[in-house]
Amino acid sequence: MANLYDPSVVKRLFDEMGKTYGWVNLVASFGFARRWRKQCLRAIRIPVGARAIDMMSGMGELCPDLSRRLGGEGSILAIDISETMVRKASRLDCQCKTTVVLADVLAYDFETAGADVVVCSFGLKTFSSQQIGELARIVACVLKPGGVFSFVEISVPDWSWLRRPYMFYLNHVVPWIGWLFLGNPDNYRQLGVYAAAFGNCREALRMFHNAGLDAQFHSFFFGCATGISGRRPSEQAEPKPVGGALQKVPRLAGRGIFVRICTGAAGLRWSSFWS
Ligand SMILES: C[S@@+](CC[C@H](N)C(=O)[O-])C[C@H]1O[C@@H](n2cnc3c(N)ncnc32)[C@H](O)[C@@H]1O
Numbered sequence: 001m002a003n004l005y006d007p008s009v010v011k012r013l014f015d016e017m018g019k020t021y022g023w024v025n026l027v028a029s030f031g032f033a034r035r036w037r038k039q040c041l042r043a044i045r046i047p048v049g050a051r052a053i054d055m056m057s058g059m060g061e062l063c064p065d066l067s068r069r070l071g072g073e074g075s076i077l078a079i080d081i082s083e084t085m086v087r088k089a090s091r092l093d094c095q096c097k098t099t100v101v102l103a104d105v106l107a108y109d110f111e112t113a114g115a116d117v118v119v120c121s122f123g124l125k126t127f128s129s130q131q132i133g134e135l136a137r138i139v140a141c142v143l144k145p146g147g148v149f150s151f152v153e154i155s156v157p158d159w160s161w162l163r164r165p166y167m168f169y170l171n172h173v174v175p176w177i178g179w180l181f182l183g184n185p186d187n188y189r190q191l192g193v194y195a196a197a198f199g200n201c202r203e204a205l206r207m208f209h210n211a212g213l214d215a216q217f218h219s220f221f222f223g224c225a226t227g228i229s230g231r232r233p234s235e236q237a238e239p240k241p242v243g244g245a246l247q248k249v250p251r252l253a254g255r256g257i258f259v260r261i262c263t264g265a266a267g268l269r270w271s272s273f274w275s
Pocket of ligand 1: 014056085120123126
């Protein structure tokens with residue numbers, strides 16, 4: 001059986017699901033997904049003009065709000081493994097310079113201590129515990145001292161009165177909402193499998209602490225989503241480069257990186273991040 005957490009499996013899932021993901025996500029979550037993304041951004045102080053990274057950025061759902069907070073002088077690196085998602089994200093018209101990159105975050109060659117802000121909505125559940133540990137170390141490396149981060153993810157509520165109906169909804173109703181929008185119900189069923197295995201952000205919290213980050217746990221709507229946010233301490237020894245990040249490693253299936261800058265009125269051009 002294919003490993004659920006193999007990047008090529010996850011990529012295939014989202015390449016297929018990307019065609020219907022936007023509407024299904026909005027409708028199936030009754031708009032809660034949008035609310036939780038806003039709460040994810042509100043959990044941190046985002047400085048105007050900052051350099052931000054949106055990890056597992058999907059179709060760039062966080063980017064419009066994030067760019068408003070960053071202002072015209074800020075910049076966003078949005079990174080995702082799925083071509084379908086990246087193609088849709090690259091059509092966004094953001095207020096600040098936004099670079100959309102097709103790559104695996106665990107294998108991407110990030111600039112060390114180059115970011116003021118790291119954010120991520122709903123991108124943790126398709127990682128194994130070991131991969132989340134690796135991701136935490138990457139976040140600690142890419143953040144400048146004092147830099148802030150915030151992650152949010154769909155979660156299994158602690159309370160059984162809510163857990164049963166919520167998991168029933170994720171496992172049995174959402175796939176059919178996906179089908180109604182001409183998606184493949186099996187793909188949406190798979191999201192329920194990932195969510196059940198993920199549980200909530202408590203384990204991620206522990207791993208972010210282990211990576212030397214100050215982090216706190218958040219629960220949204222009785223634990224239907226949870227999050228972690230915090231900062232890299234200002235006084236901290238340089239974290240050791242780990243995993244794929246900050247090392248030269250082969251990029252996604254040798255495809256190189258697809259980079260596009262959306263500069264709004266200035267039109268589109270190709271470039272490398274922060275060049
Ligand atoms: C559930 S979607 C979330 C998308 C978006 N952030 C949102 O708020 O809806 C998860 C995204 O994570 C991406 N992803 C999963 N594993 C990844 C990895 N290793 N590197 C980069 N992106 C990844 C998928 O391609 C997908 O677009």
